[in-house]
Amino acid sequence: MAKKIIFAALLLTLLPAVALATVSEGWERHVIGDQTSPIYLYVADMDGDGNLDVVTTTNVHPGIYDSEVAWYQNNLKVGGEWKKIIISSNAPGSDVITNANGVVVADIDNDGRPDVVVGTGRAGTVYWFKAPANPEQENWQRFQVEPSNDEAFYKMYTMDVNNDGKQDIIAGTKQGTYVYRNPGTPAEGAAQWQKTLIAAGTGYSNYLADMDCDGKMDIINSHMGSKEDGYKGNISWVDVVYTQGVVSFNRTMIDDNLFKSFDVNTMDVNSDRRTDVLVSIFQTPGLYWYEAPAKTSDPWAKHTISDTFEGTDLYTGDINGDGRKEMIISGLFTNKISWFEPTADDTLWTEHVLDDDILLPGDISLNDMDGDGDLDVVLAGMGENQIIWYENKIPQQNTCVVTYLLGKNSAALPKLRDVRDAYLKSTAAGRSIIKAYYTCSPGIVKLLQTLQGSADRF
Numbered sequence: 001m002a003k004k005i006i007f008a009a010l011l012l013t014l015l016p017a018v019a020l021a022t023v024s025e026g027w028e029r030h031v032i033g034d035q036t037s038p039i040y041l042y043v044a045d046m047d048g049d050g051n052l053d054v055v056t057t058t059n060v061h062p063g064i065y066d067s068e069v070a071w072y073q074n075n076l077k078v079g080g081e082w083k084k085i086i087i088s089s090n091a092p093g094s095d096v097i098t099n100a101n102g103v104v105v106a107d108i109d110n111d112g113r114p115d116v117v118v119g120t121g122r123a124g125t126v127y128w129f130k131a132p133a134n135p136e137q138e139n140w141q142r143f144q145v146e147p148s149n150d151e152a153f154y155k156m157y158t159m160d161v162n163n164d165g166k167q168d169i170i171a172g173t174k175q176g177t178y179v180y181r182n183p184g185t186p187a188e189g190a191a192q193w194q195k196t197l198i199a200a201g202t203g204y205s206n207y208l209a210d211m212d213c214d215g216k217m218d219i220i221n222s223h224m225g226s227k228e229d230g231y232k233g234n235i236s237w238v239d240v241v242y243t244q245g246v247v248s249f250n251r252t253m254i255d256d257n258l259f260k261s262f263d264v265n266t267m268d269v270n271s272d273r274r275t276d277v278l279v280s281i282f283q284t285p286g287l288y289w290y291e292a293p294a295k296t297s298d299p300w301a302k303h304t305i306s307d308t309f310e311g312t313d314l315y316t317g318d319i320n321g322d323g324r325k326e327m328i329i330s331g332l333f334t335n336k337i338s339w340f341e342p343t344a345d346d347t348l349w350t351e352h353v354l355d356d357d358i359l360l361p362g363d364i365s366l367n368d369m370d371g372d373g374d375l376d377v378v379l380a381g382m383g384e385n386q387i388i389w390y391e392n393k394i395p396q397q398n399t400c401v402v403t404y405l406l407g408k409n410s411a412a413l414p415k416l417r418d419v420r421d422a423y424l425k426s427t428a429a430g431r432s433i434i435k436a437y438y439t440c441s442p443g444i445v446k447l448l449q450t451l452q453g454s455a456d457r458f
Contacts, residue, residue, distance in 0.1 A: 022357035026394040027377075029355065032072050032387040033084045037065075038380040041387065043367045044105040046071050046114055046135055052367050054378060055116055056387055057100035058090070062122075066090040067100035069118055069129065072387060073136065076370050087116055087129050087140045095142075097127060102156035106167045109187050116140070119153025119171050126153055126171055126180065130187060143186060145193045151175055154204035155263075159217050162242045169193070170219060172204035177221050179240075179247075198238050198249040201229070209266040211237045211252075211275050212296070219249075220277055222261040233261040235279055235290065254290050254300045267316040267325040269303075270346045280311040283333055287311055287340070305349045310334050317366035317375045321396030323403060328354075328377055330361035337361050337379070337390075354390060359383025 023029045032054060039059040046053040051074040058068045069088040075081060090096050099121035108115040113131035120127070126145035132138035151173040158167040166182040181194035203223025211218040218239050225233030235254040240247065254277055255261075262282040269276045274292035277300075281287070287305035311329040319326045319339055328339045337354040355361075360383030366375040369389050377390040402416055 023355050028391040030389050032082045036385050037382050040103050040363045041380045042103045042105050043365050057103045059099050065099050066096045101154050104156040106158040117156055119156045121152035123148045124152045145180055155206045157208050161240050161247050172206045174204050177202040199251045205263050207264050220264050222264045225259045231259045232257045233259045263314050265314050265316050280314050285310045313364045315366050320394050330364045
């Protein structure tokens with residue numbers, strides 16, 4: 001009896017330590033730097049050293065909040081610490097901006113340096129910050145794209161909508177998504193950005209992808225819906241066309257009745273060489289993917305990824321190195337991060353919990369932060385008051401026979417895959433053959449590894 005009591009006491013002693021181990025096996029959590037209430041982020045090489053840095057904004061809803069915009073210099077390859085560099089300070093007495101949200105990095109003035117574009121909320125506006133010659137030590141000059149108004153700006157992107165070689169700004173608001181045409185000399189005081197609503201009924205979350213395989217970016221958009229439109233949120237994509245000096249926005253509806261549709265992203269879920277769309281639902285359990293039809297006029301089939309996960313910001317990429325994309329998603333209101341992997345037949349998705357005790361996880365991204373060839377997770381930890389990256393230590397699968405034989409960094413792989421998939425797609429059973437290929441490939445790779453191991457012994 002005494003032994004049982006001692007064992008129970010030891011077990012109770014160990015339980016708190018077990019409870020604290022919330023980051024799943026295969027991941028290691030690292031702090032990039034401290035920041036009060038970071039909300040959005042963007043990953044880019046800010047100083048031209050070949051390493052990916054992280055640009056962030058801060059905000060707290062719903063009141064007026066003095067925001068900080070900063071970038072964190074990545075010094076991992078030289079064994080150093082991350083260094084925080086202020087772009088726009090929130091210090092009392094400084095010329096602060098308020099309620100910063102979405103952020104994107106692009107060369108706005110064509111001087112060869114990466115500038116920073118920020119959208120703000122409340123009495124919202126759009127700013128761009130000109131990168132100095134030395135972005136680590138010199139001040140960033142701020143320019144306002146339009147006067148402040150009653151709109152709140154959220155997801156921000158850039159693209160060249162009119163083929164003039166200059167980056168235009170894509171800005172999402174609750175009232176719709178706007179394009180701001182670059183005036184060509186944006187650093188001049190009198191420069192005027194031309195503002196255009198891409199379509200009525202669009203919303204504030206966007207993503208850019210080539211939806212129709214024409215070699216240029218399209219805009220994928222979600223609108224949460226409101227009382228005014230009968231709570232009919234929607235998902236759509238917009239083909240940006242520039243012809244004879246005129247920019248037009250041709251919209252295709254994916255789902256015209258999806259209330260609280262939030263973040264969007266894309267991936268080819270079913271290996272049919274078409275771009276499918278993924279969406280999260282705001283403060284409601286439900287993650288969905290929409291299957292791109294063979295004909296643009298046909299309806300998009302809606303499929304469930306999860307009917308229990310309540311997620312917010314999502315991103316896609318090949319997390320486990322199996323040659324197919326997966327989805328990472330933050331649960332802002334459930335204090336959880338998970339990644340979802342589609343099964344070989346695309347009928348089910350497997351949830352892999354990454355961290356189930358992360359306070360208010362915000363914007364999220366997938367990038368190779370340490371240069372080891374796999375995708376790590378970068379996170380704006382709103383409730384943690386930290387910028388965080390999760391180091392990917394999952395044993396990377398090599399389940400494609402062609403990849404195994406040529407090596408995953410072979411320049412010939414993309415072309416070979418295109419030829420293979422184009423041929424299979426042209427056959428009646430092509431889609432099934434592609435799935436069967438990825439299903440059988442791991443076994444063939446294992447056999448090749450075994451044979452290679454046997455040969456090495458002689």
